[in-house]
Amino acid sequence: MPPESSESSPHHWHFFRAGGIDQVKLTNGADLLHLGQLDQKLWMVLSCPTQGLEFDSRTLELIDSDQDGQIRAAELLAAINWASALLRDPDALVRQSPTLPLTAIDDTTPEGEQILRAAQQILANLGKPDAAEIASEDTADTLKIFAQTRFNGDGIIPLDADDDPAITAILADIATCLGTETDLSGKPGIDQTKADLFFTEAQAYADWLLYPTTAPTLLPLAENTAAASAILSEVRSKVDDFFTRCRLAAFDPKAGPALNRQEVDYLALSGQELTTTNPDIAGFPLAEIVAGACLPLKAGVNPAWSSKLAELQTEVVIPLFGKQDAINEAEWGDIKKRFATHEEWLGRKAGLVVEPLGLERIQAILAGNSQETINALLARDRALEPEANAIADIDRLVLYHRDLYTLANNFVSFHGFYTRQSKAVFQAGTLYLDQRHCDLCIRVANPDKHTIMAHLSRTFLAYCDCHRKGSGEQLSILAAFTDGDSDDLMVGRNGIFYDRQGRDWDATITKIVENPISIRQAFWSPYKRVLRWVEEQVAKRAAAADTASHNRLTDTATVVGDSTLTGKPTEVKPKFDVGVVAAIGVAVGGLVAALGAILQAFFGLGIWMPLGLVALMLLISGPSMMIAWLKLRQRNLGPLLNANGWAVNARARINIPFGASLTKVAKLPEGSSRSLEDPFAEPSRFWPKFLTVLTLIMLIIFWLNQSGHLYQLTGFGKPPTPEATTPPATAIK
Numbered sequence: 001m002p003p004e005s006s007e008s009s010p011h012h013w014h015f016f017r018a019g020g021i022d023q024v025k026l027t028n029g030a031d032l033l034h035l036g037q038l039d040q041k042l043w044m045v046l047s048c049p050t051q052g053l054e055f056d057s058r059t060l061e062l063i064d065s066d067q068d069g070q071i072r073a074a075e076l077l078a079a080i081n082w083a084s085a086l087l088r089d090p091d092a093l094v095r096q097s098p099t100l101p102l103t104a105i106d107d108t109t110p111e112g113e114q115i116l117r118a119a120q121q122i123l124a125n126l127g128k129p130d131a132a133e134i135a136s137e138d139t140a141d142t143l144k145i146f147a148q149t150r151f152n153g154d155g156i157i158p159l160d161a162d163d164d165p166a167i168t169a170i171l172a173d174i175a176t177c178l179g180t181e182t183d184l185s186g187k188p189g190i191d192q193t194k195a196d197l198f199f200t201e202a203q204a205y206a207d208w209l210l211y212p213t214t215a216p217t218l219l220p221l222a223e224n225t226a227a228a229s230a231i232l233s234e235v236r237s238k239v240d241d242f243f244t245r246c247r248l249a250a251f252d253p254k255a256g257p258a259l260n261r262q263e264v265d266y267l268a269l270s271g272q273e274l275t276t277t278n279p280d281i282a283g284f285p286l287a288e289i290v291a292g293a294c295l296p297l298k299a300g301v302n303p304a305w306s307s308k309l310a311e312l313q314t315e316v317v318i319p320l321f322g323k324q325d326a327i328n329e330a331e332w333g334d335i336k337k338r339f340a341t342h343e344e345w346l347g348r349k350a351g352l353v354v355e356p357l358g359l360e361r362i363q364a365i366l367a368g369n370s371q372e373t374i375n376a377l378l379a380r381d382r383a384l385e386p387e388a389n390a391i392a393d394i395d396r397l398v399l400y401h402r403d404l405y406t407l408a409n410n411f412v413s414f415h416g417f418y419t420r421q422s423k424a425v426f427q428a429g430t431l432y433l434d435q436r437h438c439d440l441c442i443r444v445a446n447p448d449k450h451t452i453m454a455h456l457s458r459t460f461l462a463y464c465d466c467h468r469k470g471s472g473e474q475l476s477i478l479a480a481f482t483d484g485d486s487d488d489l490m491v492g493r494n495g496i497f498y499d500r501q502g503r504d505w506d507a508t509i510t511k512i513v514e515n516p517i518s519i520r521q522a523f524w525s526p527y528k529r530v531l532r533w534v535e536e537q538v539a540k541r542a543a544a545a546d547t548a549s550h551n552r553l554t555d556t557a558t559v560v561g562d563s564t565l566t567g568k569p570t571e572v573k574p575k576f577d578v579g580v581v582a583a584i585g586v587a588v589g590g591l592v593a594a595l596g597a598i599l600q601a602f603f604g605l606g607i608w609m610p611l612g613l614v615a616l617m618l619l620i621s622g623p624s625m626m627i628a629w630l631k632l633r634q635r636n637l638g639p640l641l642n643a644n645g646w647a648v649n650a651r652a653r654i655n656i657p658f659g660a661s662l663t664k665v666a667k668l669p670e671g672s673s674r675s676l677e678d679p680f681a682e683p684s685r686f687w688p689k690f691l692t693v694l695t696l697i698m699l700i701i702f703w704l705n706q707s708g709h710l711y712q713l714t715g716f717g718k719p720p721t722p723e724a725t726t727p728p729a730t731a732i733k
Helices: 029-033 057-063 074-084 108-125 135-142 165-178 192-214 224-251 253-259 263-270 304-321 329-347 350-366 370-382 387-409 416-417 447-457 518-565 578-603 606-633 638-642 657-664 688-707 709-714
Strands: 014-018 020-027 045-049 069-073 100-102 133-135 156-158 188-191 429-433 436-438 440-441 460-467 474-483 495-498 504-513 663-665
Touching: 014 416, 029 074, 029 387, 045 133, 045 663, 057 387, 057 578, 069 074, 074 108, 074 387, 100 387, 108 135, 108 387, 133 663, 135 387, 156 329, 156 370, 156 416, 165 188, 165 192, 165 350, 188 474, 224 253, 224 474, 253 263, 263 447, 263 663, 304 329, 329 387, 387 518, 429 460, 429 474, 429 504, 429 709, 436 474, 447 460, 447 504, 518 657, 657 663
Parallel strands: none
Antiparallel strands: 014 020, 045 069, 100 133, 156 188, 429 436, 429 495, 436 663, 440 474, 460 474, 460 504, 495 504
């Protein structure tokens, strides 16, 4: 919710007029402190993204308290209030100094005193104990700050946190089993969670491994039980399969051949190079399936399983039943029953993460007081948490001290942008293209999506893809052209983009949103359109004439060829068509008549002829200029920013004078000298110009003669036609 304004102590605000609206002017720390009293309807922006701005991303992430990627008014106010409470003078925020003097920190409060101590500790850790100020570079690199510290309040202790080699070895064992966390010093370490888990798992593993000593039935073959259990688990499913097949054969003797593999299965193997590791062979039964059969352990067994059955005989059958080469189904059931308790115990196995250390090492660790020692080390580190937080706070304060005023002047108002004293945070750099440079360039993540709203800005926009060949970096921008003309702006045109760091990028226009750029361009646009139309028509006529000429030449050649072959004379058509000549005469006459009417009207103005010329030009260019003027009055920065995720709260106009400051057209420096001699200029030809002027003079003389004006001026030529007079009416008597 917006903060309520204070009625008891109203603050005196200063506003300036820019962009067609009143914007607040932030001049001192008091203005920043009282922003909560300023009605948010008067703010230029209510929300802005944390990405795509020419602003320190660390500062934006700190201000964005809910980490949703947007800076809102409440978050900006909270940042200002927090920073000003830790400074002796809120005006320090307005100075925008890159370094924070230690004397500027208000140590009269517990929070300020702790932050001051943290700043002094940082400078001491960096080898600058006598420094009087701290910079963002000092607080940014925590590895440098905590490089020589074992305890720093982050809840993690490095593996060398204790001088006792035994404790160091145990910390290394914990890291081996559970991995490490990175301490603020940059070293690998462990936290309380890993320490607790290690000792819990170690105790569980030791208890599990020692349990059989209290229950002898878990080890049917004593120390050989583990090996016997391992081979038993490998052959269990296959032996169960054998005895199940034998029982089916006893149930139905006709099933015997089917339970054994068919001859076709062996035929499929006959073409292969067979080994005992062949999976197809391993899929066959262990031995021949016969009702009530015993499982042979040596002779007559599947070659793929012979070694495993031999191990079963050695490790399990002989120790339990003595030397024998086969077992029946009852003996197999007895074997499984004897190992059932052992297998159930194996299923309860615990402490797997510490098992690589071995029982002897685990018992040695559990026998001492290492757990209490490590817990004490972790508690000692956690005790320094307030100091660690204070170090984070000093980093935050240094960034706020440097950046908050800049952000406020791009949020509450667009002071720097409209006064042209500094670039706004949304201005990505400068584009040089078509003998112009454009200062209003904005980063764009998705040009196609951005265009949906950006066209409402009524501004001529050029979207450009920019890349740097050396680094492979790429970005997309839009550039607003607000002065000059658009004749040579087209997709594919290349230019150079300079970002705010001064790096140059190759830029190529990929999309254009057309709108009027200037009234000057609108004035000449009708004539340019007519000229383009004439050029297009001439080109079309020339192409048509060329095609017709080619066709006539081809037809003539064809006729001549045919006459040569047939011996008949070729009919020669007349070169001129009387109808065409007559049409040309009519066209010329009409042109002369039209020109005469225009000249008569023009010369009839007398001394007002210059005004008539101006009126004629306004008649032609006026509509285009009026449309351009209306659209230029509607140019608005808001849609360009809203399409990028901003919440612009006002109509930020870009009028004609301000637009001219955003786009600069090339011009020669003052005091420059210029030579007009061009060694490669096209030669000036006299006769075309002479004939053109002569034709115009003849047309004018022709009209003067026809109208009688020539006779009145010189006494030569055709006299004017006397006007017919109407005789007076005779009175009827």
